[in-house]
Amino acid sequence: MTTTAAGPATGRSVLAGVLIGVGVAAFIDETVFHQLLHWHHFYDGSTLEAGLVSDGVFHAGGWLAIVVGLFLFADLQRRRATVPKRVWGGGFLGWGAFQVYDGLFQHKVLGLHQIRYEVDLLPYDLAWNISGAIGVVVGAVLLVGRARAVDAR
Template identity: 35%
Template sequence: MTKENKNLFVAGFILGLGILGAIDGVVFHQLLQWHHMILSPNIKVEIFTDGLFTAAFSALMVWGAIKIFRDARKHELGHNGNIFLSGILIGGGVFNLVEGIIDHHILQLHRVRPMAENPLMYDLAFLASGVILILIGYWLKNQGQKAHD
């Protein structure tokens, strides 16, 4: 992979981490209201930790945008759409796997849907979505590299 396409992939990866964090925060925390970052009897703690989570994924999206801007200014940014999208998908999948394994299983800060009849099913589906995103991302990355060869 060329340096330019590697920079594009890394920027997409960083953006993917932030985008999936945003989707998680907006969909599961706000719209569906299934959980907060930390389940607590104190709603102020729940809202505060959701705010920290929002700040973290927002920072990732800003970092990814700055990386794109800086690499483009140095003429070191590729233009392969498959490589860029693969970075976003792989980054998003990694977000789901890391967040799911650490927060749901190791630290047990929250479950995807703790009040469900079978909360483990939702936790496992969340992990499976991460694996699926990574697999699609790797497939796209290979397609993008073949197109460049």
């Protein structure tokens, strides 16, 4: 769909949602699992200091995604071109894809960290990756089919 000054911006709506979804997932991961529960750091293959620095970079990246996504969303709102169903679909897709990427690639392939240490990982891995897969499915369902822009006049 072509974006005009007053027309819906489907692709930008999806992108705004994806960025916000990725950022929210990163924020929750960093805040809950890194800071509150102390289960792991973004990079656990070195010293505690290196882990804390990696957490800071990860946290900054998550906030950057949220800020850019919100600026895109605000611009869409200003131009009255937001497609809410696409924003929500992108949000769920971004959040779910982040979870699955983190759980499979960062945890298993790269070995940057595990969800938790000194426990049976299977229940944690299943919960992490299944919740992410559900987010991807919900996002994909929302992105399929027709959606209308909301006229915010």
